[in-house]
């Protein structure tokens with residue numbers, strides 16, 4: 001296994017010392033075993049605090065626009081932008097994170113020329129809940145990550161766990177582990193084929209409406225509506241989120257199951273065609289809710305209906321801001337004479353004017 | 354949304370369907386059905402919107418939350434949109450929403466989309482009948498309806 005932490009530190013030191021970037025966004029160790037936190041190194045000395053391991057589950061793309069703004073020279077709201085290029089920021093990016101950066105470029109959130117992307121072909125991040133379940137909830141004081149195993153230690157606890165068994169669900173079914181955009185690649189590209197990426201979704205689709213409803217109710221019942229899943233997502237940057245709208249109040253402040261259901265449906269729906277299945281929302285959820293099942297379902301449908309996947313091409317229009325005249329009409333209740341309608345313009349992806 | 358949902362005779366259940374009709378085609382189609390004295394079930398609560406593309410997922414779910422038994426969204430035929438492409442964007446959005454709702458167990462048939470032009474009064478009446486009967490067969494919608502009272506603003 002290459003020493004990725006060492007390579008990230010070396011690249012960060014070099015970029016910061018040369019003045020090529022104003023900050024390097026990566027991860028620092030967290031306060032507890034199996035945790036990390038996002039960290040932006042701004043000096044070569046700070047670069048030594050950067051780390052890399054299987055517990056880097058947050059999505060650094062989420063912080064990128066903020067950090068890019070923070071490294072710009074200070075100016076008043078009415079001052080013109082400074083002359084010359086703005087300072088750059090380097091960021092570590094696995095496959096899914098790089099696709100989130102592509103979505104941010106598509107949505108005008110970041111500019112490619114201000115980024116130095118340190119690409120990391122991903123081996124999959126670890127789900128700490130799975131580790132805790134494996135050790136029966138006993139206290140873990142130290143975790144050492146090897147190439148294919150985790151050595152877990154605590155009071156009276158010495159266990160070796162095969163790594164792949166505790167990798168997150170999204171990573172286990174990931175088909176784009178290698179970054180799609182990068183400036184430097186810090187390890188050999190990884191290929192993953194033969195994964196059934198929609199097995200979890202298909203299992204639910206096969207159930208009856210009654211069972212699906214029962215599953216959904218059960219799945220979201222523990223939700224606290226803390227909105228950590230929203231705050232951690234790089235797609236959720238609305239200045240006023242629909243959950244905070246008060247007139248009309250789309251989602252009530254109560255814990256009525258209908259309000260919680262609406263929150264989950266709309267949050268997932270807002271990410272349709274944009275979500276890269278990075279899993280940050282699920283990793284952030286304190287209640288272990290499998291939020292990804294909804295976004296994954298949408299990902300599957302976007303691919304089936306419109307033939308696109310999020311974040312693969314910075315030049316492509318976003319699937320829900322575009323259309324094709326021959327999009328499937330699958331659920332029209334075409335009244336008599338309704339249905340296909342007159343011939344539209346030639347089929348091509350168009351962005352509304 | 355509650356305002357649109359009132360007006361059911363007590364005791365007996367009649368489907369209540371919120372119909373978002375676009376100003377340029379479907380609303381005019383509904384109007385024509387009325388002017389032509391065509392009989393169709395009184396189950397539709399019509400909300401006039403500028404374009405089917407204006408109808409958001411929030412609006413549809415809000416209707417279900419307020420107790421609607423079904424939601425119909427109707428706009429101009431593809432190619433006829435007053436805003437050229439609003440209905441085509443709506444089609445993409447609503448296909449996904451409909452699939453998502455079914456994924457979590459909302460019965461197929463609760464949320465529907467249809468194209469009705471301004472000259473299609475008869476088609477509108479037929480659609481109203483078809484949608485009403487479909488929803489009647491499903492029975493009252495309980496799954497996303499809110500049971501706790503909403504806090505009202507002054």
Ligand code: SF4
Nearest residue numbers: 223224226227229285
């Ligand atoms: S993070 Fe989990 S508990 Fe918090 S709002 Fe999201 S789903 Fe609910």
Ligand code: SF4
Nearest residue numbers: 236238241242267270
């Ligand atoms: S949940 Fe929707 S409205 Fe809220 S921040 Fe995310 S995208 Fe925006």
Ligand code: SF4
Nearest residue numbers: 233275277278279281
């Ligand atoms: S919805 Fe979840 S999985 Fe999708 S991009 Fe946002 S944080 Fe990642």
